[in-house]
Amino acid sequence: MTVVPTAKWAAMGIGPAPAPEFIAARATKIAVPHHGWVRFALPALRREITVVGPRAPDDVWDRYVRPQRWPEWSPQIRSVDYPGELLAPGTTGVVHGPAGLPVPFQIIGVDAAGPVRTWSWTASAAGVKLTLLHTVEAAPAGTRTGLTVVGFAPAVAGYLPMAWWALRRLVR
Known part of the structure; x- marks a missing residue:
């Protein structure tokens, strides 16, 4: 199932995604593969782990798509x-x-079809917004x-160490 952004997302500046290999920053607009365009305040940074x-x-996919399971593997989530x-x-x-810090989020897209399953979301805290794209695929091990x-x-930069730790717990 491939999800196309709704008119609400288009009004926010998110349109159809470019080819997956095209990830680029132009001014404050950055492509998130498979899930659309997102605007960010500069300086924007894109990192992958x-x-x-x-x-x-x-x-692993089940642990991702059921938010009530997130605290099982993500120690920073209470x-x-x-x-x-x-x-x-x-x-x-x-x-x-x-410390009970509330972080509102919105799901952008979910694609459970194909050999690589993906989902993406935005999360905001203290006026700072992050967009995250998650992938899950079979590996030999x-x-x-x-x-x-x-x-x-x-x-x-501050989020990556926590994310790496959580992802290691997710796949173990």
């Missing part, structure tokens, strides 16, 4: 308020992090999961 572990891809059982484009929720984070450079 990939982790491989022994857990089966179907289980709880999640989300209206449904599974991620769905356009839905919103709140992640509660360390289990599962490879990837994360692309785009947003305000200091926030991206």
Whole structure:
């Protein structure tokens, strides 16, 4: 299932995604592969991390698409308020992090078809917005999961160590 951004997203400056290999920054507009265009305040930064572990891809995907399971593998998440059982484009929720910090989020897209499953979302805290694209695919030893984070450079740089730790727990 491929999800196309709604008219609301188009009004926000998110349109159809370019080819996956085309990831570019023009002024403050950055392409998020498979899920559209997102505008960011400068200086914007895009970083990717990939982790491989022994857990089966179907289980890793299930742990991703069920927000209530996020605290199982992501130690910085204490709880999640989300209206449904599974991620769905356009839905919103709140992640509660360390010290109860609420982080509102919105799901951009979910694609469970094909050998590489993806989902993307935006999360905002203290006026800083990040867009995150997650991938899950089979690997010889289990599962490879990837994360692309785009947003305000200091926030991206600060988030990556926590994300790497969480992803390692996700695939183990």
